[in-house]
Amino acid sequence: NAGVTQTPKFQVLKTGQSMTLQCAQDMNHEYMSWYRQDPGMGLRLIHYSVGAGITDQGEVPNGYNVSRSTTEDFPLRLLSAAPSQTSVYFCASSYSGAGGYGEQFFGPGTRLTVL
């Protein structure tokens, strides 16, 4: 199993550009989520999905969109990049609800810089 994969590993954008961060998992997990990691703030939840076709907002959703058309894929879209979105982004997956008690499996991350 490849686990959770993310592409790209690094990205530099200019303010106002849009892009999609890709995330895929091959563990047949129903639950997938996106986090951003900033120094001194731990990980903050951006959006999450409890299954194909179902998404919901997390703690810091503004400026990001998600969709979940398949169990495997959960892309994160930046609509109009801003310097405040400079961060490291992690995708994670887990068994849903009580089946996993919240234990998450993380991808390697995407380091995004917005100039």
Place this chain on the structure above:
Amino acid sequence: AQSVTQLDSQVPVFEEAPVELRCNYSSSVSVYLFWYVQYPNQGLQLLLKYLSGSTLVESINGFEAEFNKSQTSFHLRKPSVHISDTAEYFCAVSERASDYKLSFGAGTTVTVRA
């Protein structure tokens, strides 16, 4: 929603010395507790977890954590650290009331020196 407090942001320690990383969470009826480790330029890996049963849980590389319900704590310890334990450590909590979403602490950076 849960709040998670990691009381130390940086912990420098000498090789073969013990280390303790402190984690407190806001009280709840039933919580599930996790410690994740992040080595430099990598993603997060699960180090250990408490779901139920024995309040002392151990990892395969010598770390242990104890769930203390009365003090709402889940401190992480290792009796003798190695250079390779240099990493950032995150405490995280989930609960049924929040649909098992993870709440993370701010992280503790452990730097092991020879």
